Amino acid sequence: xxxxxxxxxxxxxxxxxxxxxxxxxxxxxxxxxxxxxxxxxxxxxxxxxxxxxxxxxxxxxxxxxxxxxxxxxxxxxxxxxxxxxxxxxxxxxxxxxxxxxxxxxxxxxxxxxxxxxxxxxxxxxxxxxxxxxxxxxxxxxxxxxxxxxxxx
Numbered sequence: 001x002x003x004x005x006x007x008x009x010x011x012x013x014x015x016x017x018x019x020x021x022x023x024x025x026x027x028x029x030x031x032x033x034x035x036x037x038x039x040x041x042x043x044x045x046x047x048x049x050x051x052x053x054x055x056x057x058x059x060x061x062x063x064x065x066x067x068x069x070x071x072x073x074x075x076x077x078x079x080x081x082x083x084x085x086x087x088x089x090x091x092x093x094x095x096x097x098x099x100x101x102x103x104x105x106x107x108x109x110x111x112x113x114x115x116x117x118x119x120x121x122x123x124x125x126x127x128x129x130x131x132x133x134x135x136x137x138x139x140x141x142x143x144x145x146x147x148x149x150x151x152x
Contacts, residue, residue: 007122010034010076011100011126014030014032015030015102018129021050022132025050027048027143030045030079031043031058033078034078036074042062042067043062043065044065045061058080059077060086063077072096077100079100080103080132081102081109082101082109083110087110088109088113092114092117092119097119097120098119098120099119099122100122101122106133
């Protein structure tokens with residue numbers, strides 16, 4: 001499924017969403033959900049700060065934006081950062097077939113667990129995604145640690 005689409009162009013949509021979140025004063029993580037042909041179904045970004053809601057991660061925002069489907073096996077979740085356990089659970093719960101990860105250096109979430117459970121994983125290691133998160137973590141460590149569930 002993932003071999004037939006250009007992961008770089010899919011990642012571009014998620015990166016744009018991460019930039020939107022950052023411009024809004026939030027955490028710069030973006031995501032998008034595509035079908036297996038590369039058609040955009042939904043897009044979103046982390047809105048924990050903006051909505052004062054800890055459950056609005058980028059992947060959940062994109063998932064909600066895509067709307068209801070009977071089956072998600074032929075979909076691809078694209079995210080700028082390795083999905084946390086919460087978002088990895090969403091992928092497993094709904095049977096999303098593939099995940100494209102922009103980077104997993106600054107945060108190593110559940111993508112290996114997803115791979116062990118049959119989800120096709122592609123880690124791009126995009127330098128823009130790495131630089132964006134490294135800069136954000138350096139500038140806003142308190143917000144970053146809140147987002148990943150680490151108490152100071």
